[in-house]
Amino acid sequence: MGRRTCGTYDFTDEKGEIKVSERIRNVRTFSHYVTAYFMVLLVVSGVILVGTLWYSSNMLLQAERQSEQKNMQLAADNLEKQFQMLESIAVQIGITTKYRPNVLSRNQYKEIVMLEDFTKFTNYSPLSVNYFLAYRSEKKIYTFTGNTTYFEYYGPSVLGIPYEQADEIFGQILDKKKASFLYSEPYVLSVFPVRFYGYDKTNAYNAVLCFVLTKPQIQRYLEQVCAGLPEQYAVMVNGEVILDKTDMEIEVLTGASDCMNVISSDGKIRLYAPVRLKGWQLLLDWDSAIFYIGVGFCGVLILLIAFAMAHISLLPLNRLIEKYVPNSSKFERNFRQLDSILGNMTQMNADIRFQLRNHLLNLILRGEYSEGxxxxxxxxxxxxxxxxxxxxxxxxxxxxxxxxxxxxxxxxxxxxxxxxxxxxxxxxxxxxxxxxxxxxxxxxxxxxxxxxxxxxxxxxxxxxxxxxxxxxxxxxxxxxxxxxxxxxxxxxxxxxxxxxxxxxxxxxxxxxxxxxxxxxxxxxxxxxxxxxxxxxxxxxxxxxxxxxxxxxxxxxxxxxxxxxxxxxxxxxxxxxxxxxxxxxxxxxxxxxxxxNRLTGNDASKLLVEYVIANAYDPDINLQELSDRFGLSSDYISSMIKKETGFSFKEYLTMLRIAEGKRLLTEEKSLTVNDVAMRVGYRKASNFSKKFKELTGMQPSQVR
Structure with missing residues (x-):
């Protein structure tokens, strides 16, 4: 038998034909094995994928529900604490002598003192930003701004209540015997009866403290203290719905078997939320399982094919990159990209900070200054x-x-x-x-x-x-x-x-x-x-x-x-x-x-009483007294010295230092800076200097 050649490759020897056929057969067998291997691998991958999705969907839903219930519990407890703070304000008013009706009756000065004290409750709670106090014996109400008005004007102008319904709603507020709510869209009126203990033998409720809330205000507070609340939820206080963000009737929601609900520590607050179903839960339905298995199998197959083609296509490019691009250049390029990203983030942060700063300054120039x-x-x-x-x-x-x-x-x-x-x-x-x-x-x-x-x-x-x-x-x-x-x-x-x-x-x-x-x-x-x-x-x-x-x-x-x-x-x-x-x-x-204004001894006493009542206001000065009483600064100074024996500044300093000494002695938890702010000094150094001049010692030595 002769030898046959094809180019430079020698196909023939003594068993040339048999050798080529065996190689071809071996290659085909190997390709069949590889195909079968990938088919089995794809099937196993699909089964594992479906099983994993099935199991993870249950675990995900369970974990999400537990997280939402935990967040709802936190929100309910925090909201309960806020309502307890509002109730404590009503109790504090009831035990404070200056709020009693007989103290305020026909005494304008006592009423001014009470109104100045009444404004402090705006800082007690995020929900106590709008409130008023009403006595059952009169139609006048006292507002959080330190002013007096009548509900027949306050209700229509502030709460949007029709004028003809103002007296009726005001009567309903005064008739409340326990803490409850009244609704006047878009406001929620939280009413707390006030009992002045020891005022009379009946111990009846003499007044009501009403906090004007809005549903967006309650919602903002809940989402502020707990950012992980469900998208839909409802809030009930003592069985009354004060906020409903669901698209269901409240009776249907509270009676549903798949409804999540939590109760606050004292049982006054309840939060309800419908259970939201994820798309993964459809896998639990066996009628749809076959369809999703097929879809998952096809998706995995397409993904593998795309990955293989991409890998094969990128091989030449990867070789070129590895050959011509050194590693240092890669790192340098990555660092430049990272530096660019950080620079953009820093610029965005600066822009946001500038916009916030500019907005706050605009508010201050419009008269909305607040240290808080x-x-x-x-x-x-x-x-x-x-x-x-x-x-x-x-x-x-x-x-x-x-x-x-x-x-x-x-x-x-x-x-x-x-x-x-x-x-x-x-x-x-x-x-x-x-x-x-x-x-x-x-x-x-x-x-x-x-x-x-x-x-x-x-x-x-x-x-x-x-x-x-x-x-x-x-x-x-x-x-x-x-x-x-x-x-x-x-x-x-x-x-x-x-x-x-x-x-x-x-x-x-x-x-x-x-x-x-x-x-x-x-x-x-x-x-x-x-x-x-x-x-x-x-x-x-x-x-x-x-x-x-x-x-x-x-x-x-x-x-x-x-x-x-x-x-x-x-x-x-x-x-x-x-x-x-x-x-x-x-x-x-x-x-x-x-x-026609007051002069003589009556004016002197009135000026001294006003200085005593406002001695701890850092803005009090002779010009303010002149504007308030319509008298010149020199005349006011002479009347105060005639009444007290001291000049205005000396008398004001004595009042502040005396109060500061009392606070340093009785309230050990206050710092010197806190005491200085309370008695009317903006800087602790000025307080310490005056304190040493009058007492001969530093404030820290008093303790």
Missing amino acids: MLERWSMTGIVFDRSLYCVYLMKKEGQADVGNLLGEELEKLRDLDIDFYIVVMEHIDMTAVIAGYDSSVTHQQVTEMLRLAASECTLELCVGRPVDSPKRLPLSMMSAQTAGSYRGSTSASQKRIQTDFLAERLVAAAECGSQSAMEEVSRDIDRFLMDSATENLLRKQNLYEFLQNVLRKADEHGVEVDKSEVNSLVLLSDISMTLCDLQKLLLEAADKTSQ
Whole structure:
């Protein structure tokens, strides 16, 4: 037999043909084995997959239900604690002497003291932000804001109750003999009867304390204390539904066998939630199991085929990467990607922090300052610990946001002992700068610094008047707006604020009897009215609204002015003439009112009593007393010294140090800083200095 060749490969030898056929047969057998192996592997994988899905679905549902029940239990216990806090407020009122009806009866001063104390309960609980106290013997109610009103006005204006139903609902509130709820959409009224023990022999309920809650408020609190609540749930307190977030009738929900429910520790709070079924639970149905097994098998097969094809396709590419890309380059590329991701996250965090900070500053400029709010959002870095503050408004034509330009200029003033906060206003097309500084820097120096910074950025600068508290920043804001006279730049709400501010300034100047101050305010009013509208009819309308504000401010200040004469001024054709006649009317009314106010010994006693009652207020000063009682600062100081033998500052310091010494002796848990804050000092160092001057020792030595 001859030898046959094919190219360079030799197929023939003595057993050449047999050798080739055996190799081919062996390759085919091996391929069959591989195919069978993968088929068996796929079948086993499918069975394991279905079994795993089946088992994991049950475990997942069980774990999820246990987690939701645990979260519901936590929410129920926390909500119960809050209602216990509300009930404790009612008990505390019942045992406090100053709240008794016989103490408040026909005693306006005691009523003022009670109202000042009544506002403290807003800090007791997140649910005690809106409440009022009503006595069964009178229709007057006392609100959480420290004011008195009547329910027939409070109900329609605050709670949205129809006027004709206000008396009926108020009667239902007074008739409550135990803690319960009343509903007036969208509000939930939580009523707690108050019994003043020892007031009379019957020990009957003399008053009711009513907390005004909203369903979103209760929902926010529950989701705040426990973020893992179910999407649908209902809350019942003493058998009454106060919140229902389900799409089922409450009777159907509470009677369902597959409903989750938990009870609080004392059994007053119940939470219900329907059980949600996951898609994995369909595998438990045998009729659907075959279909899902087939789908799972096909999915696994497709996945394996795709994986194999991808692996085969990527082999050449992987070889090229391993050959031409060194490992150091891979690591460098990975680190660059990680650094880019971290940079993006840091920038997002900074943007969110800036937006939150800007929003809080806008709230403060609108008069919503709260120390609790600043403590809650301390990460924004907003701190108000200066003695003086001032608002500056800036604007650049054709560019609303000047924060970046201004920030670069203010960065140059970092070494100075001045705090600057840049605020992008949300309702007006301007940028505000809040400057905080101490007595070491004058207002003129700060203004010149900002004027120079504004000129570098080609910005218009409007200067507000300085104030001594962050609570008064809205006044500085409004004075800056008035000084700027921006035509059409403020909204309707801002115009109303400016009108109220100008009316307040005019009445205050009339009370002081300052003709020059009234003329200055009149010029600002004239400019404001001219800029507020271009048509004479609209100006007349704005003038009429301003006169109504003046009448309202005069009533608030106790200035008795003839309303008919003021209203008749709108008929005059010249605005300047109108303002001139208005000045005369206000001066005459203020002079007549001041003559009728208290003088002599009664006034001295009233001033001393007011100082004693407000001695621990850090904002009390002679100017406040002058504004409140309509007397000059020097006259008030002389009356206090005549009554007590000490000047105003000496007497105030003695009251504060005496109270501080009592707190240091009786309440050991308070720190020196806490005691200083309680008696009216913003800084503990000032308290320690005065304490040593009067007692000869440091506060820490008293203990």
